[in-house]
Amino acid sequence: MVNGVQKEILDRWNIDKAKELYGINNWSAGYFDINQKGEVILTADTRDGKKEISLIDIISGIKERGFDMPLLLRIENFLDSQLTSIHESFKSAIEKFKYKNQYRGVYPIKVNQQQQIIEEITRFGSKYHHGLEAGSKAELIVALSMIDDKDACIICNGYKDESFIDLGLFAIKLGYKCFFVLEMSNELDLIMNRAKIHKIKPNIGVRIKLTTKAGGLWAESGGDRSLFGLTTAQIIETIDKLKEYKMLNCLKLLHYHIGSQIPNIRDIRLGVAEACRFYAELVQEGAPMGYLDLGGGLAVDYDGSKTNFPSSCNYSLKEYCEDLIEIIISTLEEKEVPHPVLITESGRATVAYYSILLFNVIDINRFDPPKVPDKIPDNSNEMLQNIFEVYKSLNLKNIQECYNDALYYKDELHQLFKIGQITLREKALGENIFWNIMVQIVKSSIKLKQKPIELEGMEDALSDIYYCNFSLFQSLPDSWAINQLFPIMPIHKLNLQPSRQAILADITCDSDGKIKKFIDLHDVRNTLPVHEVDDNEDYYLGVFLVGAYQETLGDLHNLFGDTNVLTIRINDDGTFDFDRELEGDSISDVLSYVEYDIKDLSVRFRQSAEKCVKEGIISGADRRKIMQLFDEVLRGYTYFL
Numbered sequence: 001m002v003n004g005v006q007k008e009i010l011d012r013w014n015i016d017k018a019k020e021l022y023g024i025n026n027w028s029a030g031y032f033d034i035n036q037k038g039e040v041i042l043t044a045d046t047r048d049g050k051k052e053i054s055l056i057d058i059i060s061g062i063k064e065r066g067f068d069m070p071l072l073l074r075i076e077n078f079l080d081s082q083l084t085s086i087h088e089s090f091k092s093a094i095e096k097f098k099y100k101n102q103y104r105g106v107y108p109i110k111v112n113q114q115q116q117i118i119e120e121i122t123r124f125g126s127k128y129h130h131g132l133e134a135g136s137k138a139e140l141i142v143a144l145s146m147i148d149d150k151d152a153c154i155i156c157n158g159y160k161d162e163s164f165i166d167l168g169l170f171a172i173k174l175g176y177k178c179f180f181v182l183e184m185s186n187e188l189d190l191i192m193n194r195a196k197i198h199k200i201k202p203n204i205g206v207r208i209k210l211t212t213k214a215g216g217l218w219a220e221s222g223g224d225r226s227l228f229g230l231t232t233a234q235i236i237e238t239i240d241k242l243k244e245y246k247m248l249n250c251l252k253l254l255h256y257h258i259g260s261q262i263p264n265i266r267d268i269r270l271g272v273a274e275a276c277r278f279y280a281e282l283v284q285e286g287a288p289m290g291y292l293d294l295g296g297g298l299a300v301d302y303d304g305s306k307t308n309f310p311s312s313c314n315y316s317l318k319e320y321c322e323d324l325i326e327i328i329i330s331t332l333e334e335k336e337v338p339h340p341v342l343i344t345e346s347g348r349a350t351v352a353y354y355s356i357l358l359f360n361v362i363d364i365n366r367f368d369p370p371k372v373p374d375k376i377p378d379n380s381n382e383m384l385q386n387i388f389e390v391y392k393s394l395n396l397k398n399i400q401e402c403y404n405d406a407l408y409y410k411d412e413l414h415q416l417f418k419i420g421q422i423t424l425r426e427k428a429l430g431e432n433i434f435w436n437i438m439v440q441i442v443k444s445s446i447k448l449k450q451k452p453i454e455l456e457g458m459e460d461a462l463s464d465i466y467y468c469n470f471s472l473f474q475s476l477p478d479s480w481a482i483n484q485l486f487p488i489m490p491i492h493k494l495n496l497q498p499s500r501q502a503i504l505a506d507i508t509c510d511s512d513g514k515i516k517k518f519i520d521l522h523d524v525r526n527t528l529p530v531h532e533v534d535d536n537e538d539y540y541l542g543v544f545l546v547g548a549y550q551e552t553l554g555d556l557h558n559l560f561g562d563t564n565v566l567t568i569r570i571n572d573d574g575t576f577d578f579d580r581e582l583e584g585d586s587i588s589d590v591l592s593y594v595e596y597d598i599k600d601l602s603v604r605f606r607q608s609a610e611k612c613v614k615e616g617i618i619s620g621a622d623r624r625k626i627m628q629l630f631d632e633v634l635r636g637y638t639y640f641l
């Protein structure tokens with residue numbers, strides 16, 4: 001039996017409770033944890049064992065060096081680690097099932113195309129011959145300049161014009177393993193034409209439209225009506241054309257992509273099985289083939305629930321690799337087709353863990369209605385007296401009734417105010433009483449076995465708003481555009497129990513600039529548990545797993561620009577280096593992106609100020625001060641300082 005004292009000890013807040021509340025061990029893939037001081041730490045495997053760095057220590061270091069929040073923190077070790085995991089998992093699956101060919105990974109540049117990421121992927125990935133996927137001429141330029149390793153593949157997807165094709169053909173001449181994947185059947189004529197002119201034999205691949213559709217937020221990327229890829233009839237047309245050109249021996253690769261973040265392993269299995277049937281048929285048509293490219297889709301478990309929920313996945317990396325290899329073997333061996341080089345284009349799984357968005361809370365709108373007085377004046381309006389009675393009589397048994405009555409009297413008071421029957425002060429008192437009733441109802445309803453349906457979601461209406469120093473549109477566009485969930489949590493004070501529930505608002509003045517959905521193991525939370533914050537206290541939150549797509553898709557809403565970016569590497573001895581620093585956009589940067597001439601802006605403002613001097617509104621010295629401030633702000637960071 002657990003007695004009262006023991007229960008109290010068990011109930012007491014501790015670090016394990018914090019880990020459980022934010023689910024950090026479920027979604028962190030071992031890269032993040034909480035230390036005994038209640039701070040979120042990075043944990044990296046180094047040659048000298050596991051090393052831990054507190055995010056708060058990193059923030060102190062950054063601030064000392066004059067960097068401000070918000071900040072995108074990149075951890076190079078995690079990128080290397082993810083590449084290693086993907087390659088080692090495929091290697092184990094290949095050995096386990098005795099697959100008679102190799103795995104080659106390619107990273108799709110569009111997922112996060114920043115130079116330092118591509119540099120690290122090609123540098124560290126060269127030991128695995130990790131290649132790149134390019135979907136445009138610009139991305140092909142990146143791939144050709146960054147890849148040194150001629151065993152790494154360059155996969156050219158996307159629409160290709162003459163110069164794209166010429167560049168790819170010359171890459172082949174230079175010895176790159178560069179493939180043109182046909183997205184549309186009419187691309188073939190152009191490729192053949194350019195190949196003939198340059199006398200270079202192209203490596204051709206076909207992207208197929210699979211019937212298989214993957215569930216999740218990107219389901220539209222797959223299925224018969226997907227935007228990209230060739231239909232079965234177009235594939236036949238392509239084969240016939242290649243035979244006509246006597247160039248069927250150029251057809252070497254089959255590619256498909258049924259969507260990003262595929263949460264259900266069943267869809268992955270169905271997709272690869274269907275693709276293998278196409279592959280076997282192409283071999284039987286006489287194409288040499290040799291490469292099977294399964295595209296992206298390997299999911300990241302953002303909420304840590306290990307389910308087929310869109311923010312999660314019901315499989316591990318090991319299962320993903322083993323299932324793919326097993327199905328390829330069984331489908332192709334049936335038709336006696338040799339095992340191809342297996343390519344995947346995992347973007348999200350490669351880079352998601354690499355970046356964290358860190359920001360400070362700049363203001364709080366607490367939901368704390370002022371206390372209700374013990375008595376209200378005897379001559380108060382009847383409706384005011386009624387709502388006060390409801391407040392006094394509220395108990396566990398009459399929750400529902402009090403809820404209905406309170407709503408009714410609040411509406412009545414509102415009507416009375418409109419026709420001038422009660423004063424502003426009486427209206428304010430009535431509303432205070434109403435919100436106090438709601439707070440009491442929410443507190444009491446926790447104790448109810450069955451909560452009245454009307455009370456569902458009531459906690460959300462009573463939550464605080466924590467105003468945070470970031471732009472959702474710039475730094476977390478998928479949260480706004482497709483309601484993607486990311487793990488979010490305070491990065492310190494976790495030795496204390498969070499006592500408030502909040503939604504997060506950004507500093508754009510857009511009503512969509514808020515986060516009001518948070519990860520949960522069994523559901524989606526409508527509020528985030530956060531700490532009470534004193535005035536002048538720094539309080540930091542982190543949004544984790546933001547390395548994929550967020551930087552690429554971000555935009556300049558309200559002219560908030562790129563954040564400061566800092567890349568660190570955790571050393572074997574547990575120290576860390578600030579590897580690369582990128583200063584975020586200044587106000588003059590973002591203004592020039594939207595075509596302002598900065599000098600012209602200064603001139604215009606100076607002329608306005610000079611006019612005021614002439615009219616005697618300000619002095620010449622005032623003008624100098626104002627212009628100094630103008631220039632300083634222009635050169636400064638776009639975020640809250």
Ligand SMILES: Cc1ncc(COP(=O)(O)O)c(C=O)c1O
Binds near residue numbers: 157262296298349
């Ligand atoms: C053709 C292609 N390959 C690969 C990817 C990357 O997918 P993921 O990030 O899910 O690995 C994408 C993105 O949607 C894609 O369009």
